[in-house]
Amino acid sequence: MFDGVVIRDVFGIVRDEAWLLREYGDVGLYRAAQGPGWRLLEIQENRDIRDGEVPQPGPVLNTAESVRRIAPLAAATLICKALSADGRPAVDLRIAWYWPDAPEDRAAMPVNGLPAELRQNRALVGYTNLNGDSGFAMGGGAYYTVGEEMAPHACWVHGQNSDVLFGLGMRRGTNHDHLDFVFGQTAEEPPQPPEPPKPPNVDEFQAAVLAELRDIKALLAEILDASL
Numbered sequence: 001m002f003d004g005v006v007i008r009d010v011f012g013i014v015r016d017e018a019w020l021l022r023e024y025g026d027v028g029l030y031r032a033a034q035g036p037g038w039r040l041l042e043i044q045e046n047r048d049i050r051d052g053e054v055p056q057p058g059p060v061l062n063t064a065e066s067v068r069r070i071a072p073l074a075a076a077t078l079i080c081k082a083l084s085a086d087g088r089p090a091v092d093l094r095i096a097w098y099w100p101d102a103p104e105d106r107a108a109m110p111v112n113g114l115p116a117e118l119r120q121n122r123a124l125v126g127y128t129n130l131n132g133d134s135g136f137a138m139g140g141g142a143y144y145t146v147g148e149e150m151a152p153h154a155c156w157v158h159g160q161n162s163d164v165l166f167g168l169g170m171r172r173g174t175n176h177d178h179l180d181f182v183f184g185q186t187a188e189e190p191p192q193p194p195e196p197p198k199p200p201n202v203d204e205f206q207a208a209v210l211a212e213l214r215d216i217k218a219l220l221a222e223i224l225d226a227s228l
Contacts, residue, residue: 001029006042010049024171024179025146030115030164037111037161041083041184046074047177076142077135078168079180080155082128085187089132094158096123097136098166111161118154118166125158138178142169157183 002017009015020027020043029040080097082090096108100119108123126134136155144151151169156162162183171177 002040002043005029005040008042008044010045010047011053012044023146024151025144025167026150027165027167027179028115028117028150030166031112032110032161032163033112035161036187037185038082038157038163038183039186040163040165040181042182043165044180044182045177046079046180047171048073048175074174074176074178076138076170076176078138078153078155078178080126080128080134080136081180081182082132082134082157083182083184085185087184089130090128090185091130091132093128093132093134095126095128095134096156096158097126097134098123098154098156099141099152108158110156110159110164112164114154114164115166117150118164123158138170138176142178143172144169145172155181 002020007015007017007020009019023045027043032039080095082093082095084090096105096110098114098118100122102122102124104121105123105125106121108125109121114120124136126136128134136153138153142151142153150167153168154164154166155168156164165181168179
């Protein structure tokens, strides 16, 4: 499901999909349609630093842009970062923030629609800042129990051909443990259909038919001579 997406723990160590699902439950990715649009690039764990753990400061979400440095306590704000096709922060980009009772917004829907687990046409709009970040505050309704329920939130680029990351929220029994992530713009072109076969040249077609008729006539003449 998360092929091609870099998954990192709170210290920036790359983890696999099994780790993500074990630690954060039913996180899902609904892919955009083929062609230009927005793809999920990275997921970054944001949780409290536990006693005995030693944080390694520095950029953890992206090698080109420092999104945040590891803090002792996770904030109750989820950060969605967006990077343009050239790797720079996408500024003033509308980001859709979903939960089941979010305001109705039909224009927010991504090109490929939403997964069956989510209600249609529901989203709150946020805008990316100069760093390409859009922050969404989470309240008590964002808490969920891993392995028992799916978290209520989802996120995508508003009204665009965008991946949809869903099953987002804060792990119950923690301060504000959650996932931050990065969307990247892609300029890839949709696959082109194969060119239809060219119609046969009329003159060439007629010449081929006449040649076959001559061959048939010659064959018939041979058969006739042999029968006499």
